[in-house]
Amino acid sequence: MSNDITWLTFFVLSVFVGIEVISKVSSTLHTPLMSGANAIHGVILLGAVLVAGDAEGFALVVALVAIVLAAVNMVGGFLVTDRMLQMFSRKPARREVQR
Amino acid sequence: MTSTSDLVEASELALPTWAQLVFLLCAVGFILALKGLSGPRTARVGNLIGAGAAVVACALPFFYADLQNVVWILLAIAVGTAIGTVGAQRVQMTQMPQLVALFNGVGGGAAALVALLELQHFTERGAEVPVAYLVATGFTVLVGSVSFAGSVVTFAKLQELMTSRPVVFPGLPFAFGGAFVAALVVAGVIVGEPVMWAGVVLGVLGLVVGVLLVLPVGGADVPIVISLLNAFTGLTVAAGGYVLQNTVLLVAGTLVGASGTFLTLLMAGAMGRSVPNILFGALKGGSTLGAGEASDRPVRSVGPADVAILLAYAERVIVVPGYGLAVAQAQHTLRELVDLLVARGVRVDYAIHPVAGRMPGHMNVLLAEAQVPYEQLVEMDDINSEFKQTDVVLVVGANDVVNPAARTTPSAPIYGMPILDVDQARQVVFMKRSMRPGFAGIENELLFDPRTTLLFGDAKDSMGKLLAAVKGL
Numbered sequence: 196m197s198n199d200i201t202w203l204t205f206f207v208l209s210v211f212v213g214i215e216v217i218s219k220v221s222s223t224l225h226t227p228l229m230s231g232a233n234a235i236h237g238v239i240l241l242g243a244v245l246v247a248g249d250a251e252g253f254a255l256v257v258a259l260v261a262i263v264l265a266a267v268n269m270v271g272g273f274l275v276t277d278r279m280l281q282m283f284s285r286k287p288a289r290r291e292v293q294r
Numbered sequence: 295m296t297s298t299s300d301l302v303e304a305s306e307l308a309l310p311t312w313a314q315l316v317f318l319l320c321a322v323g324f325i326l327a328l329k330g331l332s333g334p335r336t337a338r339v340g341n342l343i344g345a346g347a348a349v350v351a352c353a354l355p356f357f358y359a360d361l362q363n364v365v366w367i368l369l370a371i372a373v374g375t376a377i378g379t380v381g382a383q384r385v386q387m388t389q390m391p392q393l394v395a396l397f398n399g400v401g402g403g404a405a406a407l408v409a410l411l412e413l414q415h416f417t418e419r420g421a422e423v424p425v426a427y428l429v430a431t432g433f434t435v436l437v438g439s440v441s442f443a444g445s446v447v448t449f450a451k452l453q454e455l456m457t458s459r460p461v462v463f464p465g466l467p468f469a470f471g472g473a474f475v476a477a478l479v480v481a482g483v484i485v486g487e488p489v490m491w492a493g494v495v496l497g498v499l500g501l502v503v504g505v506l507l508v509l510p511v512g513g514a515d516v517p518i519v520i521s522l523l524n525a526f527t528g529l530t531v532a533a534g535g536y537v538l539q540n541t542v543l544l545v546a547g548t549l550v551g552a553s554g555t556f557l558t559l560l561m562a563g564a565m566g567r568s569v570p571n572i573l574f575g576a577l578k579g580g581s582t583l584g585a586g587e588a589s590d591r592p593v594r595s596v597g598p599a600d601v602a603i604l605l606a607y608a609e610r611v612i613v614v615p616g617y618g619l620a621v622a623q624a625q626h627t628l629r630e631l632v633d634l635l636v637a638r639g640v641r642v643d644y645a646i647h648p649v650a651g652r653m654p655g656h657m658n659v660l661l662a663e664a665q666v667p668y669e670q671l672v673e674m675d676d677i678n679s680e681f682k683q684t685d686v687v688l689v690v691g692a693n694d695v696v697n698p699a700a701r702t703t704p705s706a707p708i709y710g711m712p713i714l715d716v717d718q719a720r721q722v723v724f725m726k727r728s729m730r731p732g733f734a735g736i737e738n739e740l741l742f743d744p745r746t747t748l749l750f751g752d753a754k755d756s757m758g759k760l761l762a763a764v765k766g767l
Contacts, residue, residue, distance in 0.1 A: 199426055202536055202544065209532075209545050212325055213552030220332035220557070222564055222648035223673070225655040229557060230394045231331040231341050233524050234348070235324050236401050236531045236550045240371070241352045242408045242538050247370070248361030254411055255363060259370040261407035266374020267381070268401035269352070273345035274382035275393060276331075280338040282387070282662035 227279045234272025240265035313358040314541070316350065321545040323347025328553055351542050387663045388620050391653045392452035395520045399445025402527040405534050406438030406497055412537050416488035428488055430533040432481035435493055438530040439500025440507065441523045447508040448516050448523070458516070461509040470506040473499055507573065515572040517653035518561050522569065525554025564648045566700070566711030593729070593741055595748045598756060601688075601723050602763035604747075605635055608685035608721075611642045612677065614714055615661065618691015618727060620651050622753035625664040628690060631761045632670070643670050645677045645687075645714050647695035674714055684719040691725065691753045697738045706736050722746045725756050 220228055243265045247258035323343050330340015352371075355361060378397070385393045409431050416423045416431065450456045477499040483492045511519050528550025535543025562569050605611055613632060619625055632642045644661060651657035661671060681687065689696055696716040699706040716722055717740050724741060726748060740746055749756050 199424075205541060205544055206532065206536075206548050209548035210552040213328070213549040214556045216325060216329040216549075217332045217553045217556060220560070221334065221673075222560075223646075223655045223658045224332060224334060224337060225557065225561060225648075226390065226394075226653045226659060227337055227341075227655070228328075228331045229521050229524060229554070229653070230390075231337075231344060232328065232528070232550045232554055232557070233394055233398045233401070234341075235327060235344050235546055236405075236524075236528045237397070238320075238324075238348045238351055238543060238546045239401060239405045239408060239531045239534060240348075240374075241355065242531075242534050242540065242543055243404055244352060244355050244361070244367055244371075245359065245538060245540070246408050246411045247363055247367050248355065248359060250363070250411060254414060255366065257407055258411055259366055261404040261411070262367060262370035263374040263377070264400040264407070265404035266371050267378040268397045268404065269348055269378070270375045271378025271382045271393075272397045272401075273341060273348070274379060275385065275390070275397070276341045277338065277345075278382060279387075279390065279659050280341060282659060283334065283337070 227276055227283075230272060230276040230279060234269060234276055237265055237267075237269025237272050240269050310358055313354055316354055317540070317542040320347040320351040320542045323350075324542075324546045324549055328549060348546075351546075386623075387660055388623055389453070390659065391517055391520060391656065392449045395445045395448040395452065395523070398520065398524045398527055399442045399449065402438045402441030402445065402523070402530060404438075405527065405530040406435050406442065406500065408534050409434035409438065409530075409537065410493050410497060412534075413484070413488055413493040414490060417490050419488075423488055425485060427537055428485045430536045431488075431493075432484045432496060434530045434533045434537065435496045436477055436481060436500045436503075437526050437533075439497045440504035441526045441530065443501040443504030444508045444519070444523045444526075445504075447505055448511075448520055451508075451511075451516055458512070460512045466506060466510065470503065473502045473506060477503060510574070511572060515565075515567070517656075518558055518565070518567070518569070518572055520653070521554060521558040521561055522573075525551050525558060528552075528554050561649070561654045564654055564712075566708050591742055593748050594744075594746065595750055598749065598759040598763045601747070601749050601760055602767060604686050604721060604723065605631075605640070605688065605760075606638055606764050606767050608640055610680075610684045611635060611640050611686050611688060612681065612684050612716075612719070613642065613644045614647070614650075614687060614689045614692050614696060614716060615644060615657055616647075616650050616690060616692020616695060618725075618753050620656065620660055620691070622691065622755075622757075624690065624754040624757045625660050625666075627754060627757040627761055629661070629664040629666050631757060631764060632666070634761065634764055643672045643677060643680075645674065645716075646671050647674050647692070647714055648712075650692060650695060674712060678715045681715045681718040686721045686723060687716045687719040689716060689722065689724045690757070691727075693726075693738055694736075696740060697736065698740055699736055699738070703736075708736065716740065717743065720745065723749060725749045725751070725753055725760075727752060 243261040250258045327340045327344025330336040451458045480496045528547050532544050532547030696714050698717050700708045700711045700713045
């Protein structure tokens, strides 16, 4: 079971890292951060691909559905986060010139 | 069954060192992505790093694993990519929260399906499956389907496909408790012996729990629930990673689970609420339920022309945008109005409450989209001292975030929530649809203050009239 202890170690350390890296986030960025984190768990696509690579018949159909869902989560998530953050970046020229 | 068809062993055996190292890099990428996303200057780069890491991680199996059905897999990825791309590009910025909810839901659904397929592998292997694997599999199926169903309901609430008010029926606590206990029992069956029917039943029970969990949550609290479900999905992905013995899934899922939980607590704190109160408050007849009743006390209601004069001849104006502005999509008209006032020499700023809009930070996104210059957006802590020297405060579609009851009435559900000190200004103009209280369901004394005037109507409509009136001066 020492293997399982290694996994538990990964898990516990990741919990602390996860909290630590975002602990100083400003409330302005809560929405993009949530959206970006949401996209990151779309990496379950990797799991779906692994499962589909070994499935046949009905199981394959289910696995392909999982791939579609996971890809929507991952690709859509990162794109929409980028769209949101794009709006935060300063526009060099505004449409109307202030007098 | 041959053991080579077993995925757990296959993926473990077939994982070469170089692939493990690349997975490690991807895990680091996800940490850097979250780190980047929490700072304004680094956010965009952080998101790109995360996207890069995710793409590399998902591409890796094609190079190290002996995958069957490659054509089908690529086709499915293409379909998902197309749907995700179209969704992300078509969405209006005001609809952002429900899109995030939907993306989160499908991720949870994918994790649950992956776990079900793993369970099928385990049934072929029989009794030799370690208990820890079965616990993780059951967890993923259950929580993944809770996240899926819960997210679909939050989507329906935010998209206004159903009422955004809390939905409570008499037997709800028992139905919820019953479904939850039944789910635990079925999960116990799976841990005892991996059988497929139990997995499917567990998934269905998860869907029921997910729906019942989110139904009683009021519209204003839905964003916090999205964040919570996001954390749930993260944890299911982590558990799925353990079942598949894949480190990058475990690390990425755990990072999201932990940071998502922390973010949920931060958001709830900014609204002066606790997470249990948000989830179960309505069941206790508690405070998520707005009274929804209009008071018949007298208020001072004026037309757009009067407000236009007030604003145009003021020296200092602060705009407080809120939920109603977002719903009415009046942010572009508001920006035009402010530009016009600035052109007339009025000093105008926007006061941004941390939870203004439909999600924390949402108002910043909406106003940025309407091309409001950055320097006009002032956060609550920086602007609160300036209300004393302000001639007119224009409150557009906000209520709870300017309600002095948060300071003065210990019994109010929002008591203790930091608010914008609008009541210290010389004049306050509320643009409201009706006298109905805000989501907290409490009356705002400020509406009855002699310094307050009200401009009733849909925010976009009133704003248009106000803009025309200022132009005509």
